[in-house]
Amino acid sequence: MDTGSSRLGRAQALSPQARAEALEEMTRGEFDVLVVGGGVVGAGAALDAVTRGLRTAIVEARDWASGTSSRSSKLIHGGLRYLEMLDFALVHEALRERGLLRNKLAPHLVKPVPFLYPLTKRFAERPYVGSGIALYDAMAVSSGNNTGFPLHRHLSRKGVLKEAPGLRKDAMVGAIQYYDGQVDDARHTMMLTRTAVHYGAAAANRTRVREFLREGQRVVGAIVVDLETGREIPVRARQVINATGVWTDETQELVNARGQFKVRASKGIHLVVPRDRIQSRTGMILRTEKSVLFIIPWGRHWIIGTTDTDWDLDKAHPAATSADIDYVLDHVNAVLRSPLSREDVEGVYAGLRPLLSGESESTSKLSREHVVGHPVPGLVVVAGGKYTTYRVMAKDAVDVAVQGMDGKVPESTTEDVPLVGADGYKAMWNQRHRLASRAGIHVDHVEHLLNRYGSLTTEVLALVEADPELGRVLPAADDYLRAEVVYAVTHEGARHLDDVLARRTRISIETWDRGTESARLAAELMAAPLGWDAERTEREVQLYLERVRAERASQEVPDDASADAIRLQAPEVVPVT
Incomplete structure (x- = not known):
């Protein structure tokens, strides 16, 4: 050893x-x-x-x-719906891990996020759901590490509409608000x-x-x-x-x-829409006929999902179909005053859950x-x-x-064992205005960096101090500094343009163009530390553009087989053979 x-x-x-x-x-x-x-x-x-x-x-x-691990709902949670299945051990274990991650292991990455659980029946539902969420909180408190996660509270219809004015008045009679955790999974x-x-x-x-x-x-x-x-x-x-x-x-x-x-694969898709399209200060969890649907705050966006369908096609690049997108939109629109349309969707991503199975279970079970x-x-x-x-x-x-x-x-x-970036994160958060002033960038950018890099933010800012051009934002991606692209290569293992735009940053799902406007400059920034010549840089750009074209086209067809065939038309960055 x-x-x-x-x-x-x-x-x-x-x-x-x-x-x-x-x-x-x-x-x-x-x-x-x-x-x-x-x-x-x-x-x-x-x-x-x-x-x-x-x-x-x-x-x-x-x-x-x-x-x-880059295509989840981006939640660190106990799994409220597993209480209904009486899987108390799994929920208790998950809530304990949630507290550890938030308070010790990764406080720079895991943040509390509020959710509304809308109630649609006047009498029987509130005590039933309320007792379940009270148990959820009790199990979290009993784990001994629930700091940062406020306890649930009951809301009337008026209280719900104050928190979430974008909800239809007839969509609920009240709600219960509770907290879970969120993380950038990648x-x-x-x-x-x-x-x-x-x-x-x-x-x-x-x-x-x-x-x-x-x-x-x-x-x-x-x-x-x-x-x-x-x-x-x-x-x-x-x-x-x-x-x-x-x-x-x-x-x-x-x-x-x-x-x-x-192990069976279950496909789940998520939509990303601008934050101003849903008037709410809180996330929501909605029951569907198959599972649950989350509306999750995500910076200047909302993430909405997920679906739960069997998948037996290409596992590296699962494709979202037109029917998947319509399913999510139909269910979220059932509760919104101002319905969402396809034109409101900035990004779409599909992921596969590895589920243990026998031979015939439906994936949601x-x-x-x-x-x-x-x-x-x-x-x-x-x-x-x-x-x-x-x-x-x-x-x-x-x-x-x-x-x-x-x-x-x-x-x-x-x-x-805290993850790198955790130690010193809270102290640096308190110093964020000074850090911004010294680096010559807006404090909003420093806050964004601190919640992505923790105390390693100083390494990113050192690049900016050495080359102030790196303190500028990427084209059509105002949340991300150019320095983050360089840092992704020099410190975070990024080997290809796709690695940076889809995982080290989330530009591929957070921008209307899905990263195509940022692609060329990002590739040029990556070229020097990776030793790319002009031909290789251009190839990386074209491969990324092909990926986006194939994903967009796959999302216009109604069935998995057709979507999969279209998505696979985009060549692999590095063939896995």
Whole structure:
């Protein structure tokens, strides 16, 4: 076992050089743990393993959080609807994790957000729903870490309309307001990976497992391919953790072992609309015939979703259809005074949930609890669960992995390991006006940076101080500074234009043009630190424009098969072969 202490503090940045060094390190000796999959659970497992003193590596075939972990509802929540299913253990666990994330692990990334639960029946519904939400709050308080989440309150119809004037008067007779948490999922997952690297993990995105190494029946590592160069690297490890989410079954097939469970993909789509299109100071949760629909405050926007439908087509780029968009609009318009139209939609994104299943359940009823399996010696599989409980999933996976190791391995410490950017965040928030004055930018931009980078904001502002041009905003994306594009490459592992516009920032869903107006300048800013020439820079721009064209076109057809076929017409940035 090796903590990588010689690299502690030196390789914190997910820079191009750090990635190259990580791939070189993977050629040397044996790791204790190799994690396959760079979503939130894989990143969490890498952090859990390395902070136990285990020599750890993590690889991801595409970009950090490029799958499910960048396309969620962006909530850190207990799952109020699971109380109705009497899944008290899952709710209690999730509420405990919510408090940890908000108050200790990632206060710069996780923020409280209010929601209205509208009541539509005069007498029976309020005590029923009210008792459920009261239990929700009680479970949160009993977790011992509920600071920052106000308790629920009952509202009359008049009180509801004061909070949300944009609601129709006949849409409810009253409501209950409660609080949950919100996170930029892609940034949080990347920060998890970066924290693992800070503690000594070797991490490489755009690196795919081609096959597992075997000695008899035992898995002893993997052959990984650096998709940027085609180089194949044998990585030896005492234990391999498969944390590939909706790709779990495919990864298992590399060892001819599907495991004791099956993972099914459920598609959920979300719409992004401008904040001024819905008059409200609070989010909302609406019951539908299939599940629930959230209207979620998101900076200068609202996120509205989600759907819940079975998906068995391309898993890398699930497509939203015209029917999906109409479904969301129809349901949200049922409660709005001023209905939304297609013209109000700035952005659309579709993601897949990895649900544990048998063979015939409808996706809305499949389990959100996770399982950890050990299908063959040397290989651990973790699947299911929900974003909020990623840390518990990661801990459980590493717990199983270390059972196969000689010697005593320490218990998980991630309950007490803040993510990079957390330490000093509150003090810097108090100094935000001084930071803005020194950098020569508006305090609103500093606040935006602090809620994305935490105390690492000083590193972004250092770029601005060195080159004031980087303190200007990107074209058609006023929330984002040019410095953030450079920083995404030098410190956050971005390798391609898509990584920056879709995940390090959320320009691809927050702007009317979906990032096409920002694409060229962003690519030019990325060119120097990545060593791109003019031809390569132009290729990145064209690939991004093709992605946007294909996504827009796929959203005009009514069915999944047609939408999938259109979306796949856009070429991959880096083919995963």
